[in-house]
Amino acid sequence: MEALFIFIAKASCLIAVFYFAYYFLLRKETFFTGNRYFLLAGLLTSVILPFIIYTKVVWVDPVPVSYAPVANYHYASSYTPQIAEEESFEIDWNLVYLAIYVIGFSAFMIKFAIDFYSLNSVLKGKKIKQQEDFKLVDVNENIAPFSYFDYIVYNSSLYSEAELQSILEHEKVHSDQHHTVDVIISRIFCILFWFNPLIWFYKKAILQNLEFIADSEASKKISDKKAYQYTLLKITTHETCVAITNHFYQSLIKKRIVMLNKNQSKKWNYWKYYAIVPALAAFVLLFQIKTIAQEKAATAKTIKESSTSANQDSETFKITKTTTDQELKVIAEKIKQSHGFDVAISNIKRNANKELTGIKINIKRGSQEVQTVQINGDEAIKSFGLVVSTEGNDVKKIGVVTDAETNKSMQLQDRIADAEEVNSPANNDIVPPTPPTPASVGNIVPPVPPVAPVFPAGALPPAPAVDMSKMPKPPVPPKNTMDKVAMQKFEKEMEEFEKKMEKFQPNIDAMSAYGDAVSEIMSKRGAIFEKEMEKYEVAMQKFNFDMDKFNMDMKMKFGPDSQEYENSMKQYQQDMKQHQLEMRQYQLEMKQKEKQMKLREKELKRWERENKKS
Numbered sequence: 001m002e003a004l005f006i007f008i009a010k011a012s013c014l015i016a017v018f019y020f021a022y023y024f025l026l027r028k029e030t031f032f033t034g035n036r037y038f039l040l041a042g043l044l045t046s047v048i049l050p051f052i053i054y055t056k057v058v059w060v061d062p063v064p065v066s067y068a069p070v071a072n073y074h075y076a077s078s079y080t081p082q083i084a085e086e087e088s089f090e091i092d093w094n095l096v097y098l099a100i101y102v103i104g105f106s107a108f109m110i111k112f113a114i115d116f117y118s119l120n121s122v123l124k125g126k127k128i129k130q131q132e133d134f135k136l137v138d139v140n141e142n143i144a145p146f147s148y149f150d151y152i153v154y155n156s157s158l159y160s161e162a163e164l165q166s167i168l169e170h171e172k173v174h175s176d177q178h179h180t181v182d183v184i185i186s187r188i189f190c191i192l193f194w195f196n197p198l199i200w201f202y203k204k205a206i207l208q209n210l211e212f213i214a215d216s217e218a219s220k221k222i223s224d225k226k227a228y229q230y231t232l233l234k235i236t237t238h239e240t241c242v243a244i245t246n247h248f249y250q251s252l253i254k255k256r257i258v259m260l261n262k263n264q265s266k267k268w269n270y271w272k273y274y275a276i277v278p279a280l281a282a283f284v285l286l287f288q289i290k291t292i293a294q295e296k297a298a299t300a301k302t303i304k305e306s307s308t309s310a311n312q313d314s315e316t317f318k319i320t321k322t323t324t325d326q327e328l329k330v331i332a333e334k335i336k337q338s339h340g341f342d343v344a345i346s347n348i349k350r351n352a353n354k355e356l357t358g359i360k361i362n363i364k365r366g367s368q369e370v371q372t373v374q375i376n377g378d379e380a381i382k383s384f385g386l387v388v389s390t391e392g393n394d395v396k397k398i399g400v401v402t403d404a405e406t407n408k409s410m411q412l413q414d415r416i417a418d419a420e421e422v423n424s425p426a427n428n429d430i431v432p433p434t435p436p437t438p439a440s441v442g443n444i445v446p447p448v449p450p451v452a453p454v455f456p457a458g459a460l461p462p463a464p465a466v467d468m469s470k471m472p473k474p475p476v477p478p479k480n481t482m483d484k485v486a487m488q489k490f491e492k493e494m495e496e497f498e499k500k501m502e503k504f505q506p507n508i509d510a511m512s513a514y515g516d517a518v519s520e521i522m523s524k525r526g527a528i529f530e531k532e533m534e535k536y537e538v539a540m541q542k543f544n545f546d547m548d549k550f551n552m553d554m555k556m557k558f559g560p561d562s563q564e565y566e567n568s569m570k571q572y573q574q575d576m577k578q579h580q581l582e583m584r585q586y587q588l589e590m591k592q593k594e595k596q597m598k599l600r601e602k603e604l605k606r607w608e609r610e611n612k613k614s
Contacts, residue, residue, distance in 0.1 A: 001094050010050040010287060012196050015189075017279045018042025019202045025272040027205070029265040032213040038273060039206050040182060043189050045280070054284065056291045101195065108191040119148060134175055136168075147171040149180050159234075162224075166231045169218040179210045212259050219260055229257050314389040315339075316401070321355040321380035328359075331386070339388045339396055341365050347374070355380040363398055373400055447546035450539035452583065453532035455590060456525040461517050464510040471507075472500035522597050529590075 018039070026035050122139065128151075129136040137153045145154040145167045152171045156164055174180070186203040193199040215228075222228050232253050315338070317331045325348065332343035342364045349358030358376040363386075375381050388398050475493035478486035 001098060005094070005097070007050050008193070010283075011046040012193060012198070014046035014049060014280075014283065015042065015193065015196065015202060016198050017283070018045070018276065019198050019205065021272075021276045021279070022205060025275055029269055029272070030212075030216075030259065030262060031265055031270070032209055032216055034270075034273065035209050036182065036206075036213060038276075039202070039209065040185065042202075043185060049280070049283070049288070052284075052288060054289045056289055058291055104194045105191060108194050112187065112191060122153065123148075123151065134172060145171060147174040147180070149178070150175050159231075162227060163231045163234065166218065166222055166228045169221050170214045173214040173217040174210065177213065179214070182206055182210060208255065211256055215256050215260055225260065229260065232256060314387060316385045316387045318383065318385040319356075319359075319381075320383045323356060335363075335386065335388065335398075339398070341388070341396075341398055343386075347376070349376070351378070351380065353380075357381065361386075446550050447543055449543050450536055452586065453529060453536050455593070456528050461514065461521075464507070464514055471504055472497055526594060 019042070022035065022039060022042075026038065029035070122141070122143070123137060126137045126139060129138070133150060135151050137151055138156050139153055140157075141155065142158070143153075143155065145152070147153070152168065152175060154164070154167055154171070159167065183206075186206045190199050190203050215232075219225050219228055317335065319328070319331070328345050328348070332345055335341050335343050344362040344364075345359065346362075347358055347360035348356070351357050357378060357380055359374070359381065360376075361373040363372070373384075385401050386398060387401050388396060390396050474497050475490055477490050481487060
């Protein structure tokens, strides 16, 4: 829908460009035939050019691909609650605009069909006289003469022989040069862009120019031009015209007479046709060039070198649905021997095809548990890998990556995993920024800034393994409650459903208890964190006071014009601005995390209420 609106906007813009070029540059010139093709070209360009997109490719250096470990994945359960958002009524203005456009389009299409019907009524049953390539139709109605393709319609009883000859010469020009095509095209564009007022002026310009062409050509075949002009004036007394035709009558007769008597434009004025070229070039440059960034070709060796430079060494142990028990043991032994991590693999489950459907991996280093991966389902697992990386100071990290990408949140078999830092002992993936310390000048030591508190960490209680797919579905009541047979069947189904729910109820109670336990733990941690943040704010106030005193001491000893002092203060101010930005980001992340936990708690409670009702 957005593409449709963009096309309409671009086409309307091009129509405006051609119309204003004609109005200000070509309207008063006698290049009538040239103006005809210029106006038609404007309409065709307005619908063709928006579809012509020039693609510009910008080559950029490839981003080095490296494994970024993602640690400490704790899988909630086989049931993944969906966060419920409150529904609010919003008006889709795109649909409103489309509805308005369709209504206007339909109305003008109906009018167009009615005009064709009216024209057919005028021609139906009339006697046609063939003259050369033209079909002359003499009618009795008091209508203005007109031509429609090779038909020329007139009322001979209203004109003298000389006047009728002038009229026929005029209409033959319309018919011979196929001016009806121009009329129909302009009418179609008025239907398509009915909301654009310029298209109606554009149509009027096309029709006027066609009359200028017919007048110019007809006057060349008539010896008495003055008599032709009198004929124009006489025709203005007719009020009835047939739509979608070339009328001999036009309301702006004065303009036609002026153009008949105007001297021919000089040929050097043809330059005005080319004035449209810069405008079209600007349109293409502004709206029709699409820039695409593509990475330069990089070999696998380059990517590997980039990865090695970022992490001095990394090793991936891939686990797929076809990995055997023996292969899993080999992986655990290799990680132990090469990197010092203890890997315990348990809860292995396989389907009939001997594919892995469930697995639990506990990774420890000494007494510290740094990684937990657990997958449990009925379908074969998706491939993932255990990545061990060694950084510059020989610090080893272990993480989990999927085949598709590495994220701080990934999904395996519809089980949500939340990422945590490897070096942190528990649930803390948001590290507060460290405030900058100003460089000491002389013997004056700056105050040490306080460090922002970290959200309290700690392991959460293990989630109960509940397969919600096995939860019984309630029966559907019959539409006709008066049907005794159907109602009896429904009551039996309800009894069976209640029995199944009684068996499943412990699972629901376990999930509810789990949600309550998590909510209570996170509430306590949030309260502790808020108190720590209050202490941190007090400490920051004291730090700011000490910094003011430090600045005063610096000025007293070195003076405000000291180059060493000035450089130190400028650097510190820049560091503080950066620290403030990082602190704002940290606070936003903490609020977002708290909001997610509240939504999760809200969803668990809602799920509990719904299951109790059912």
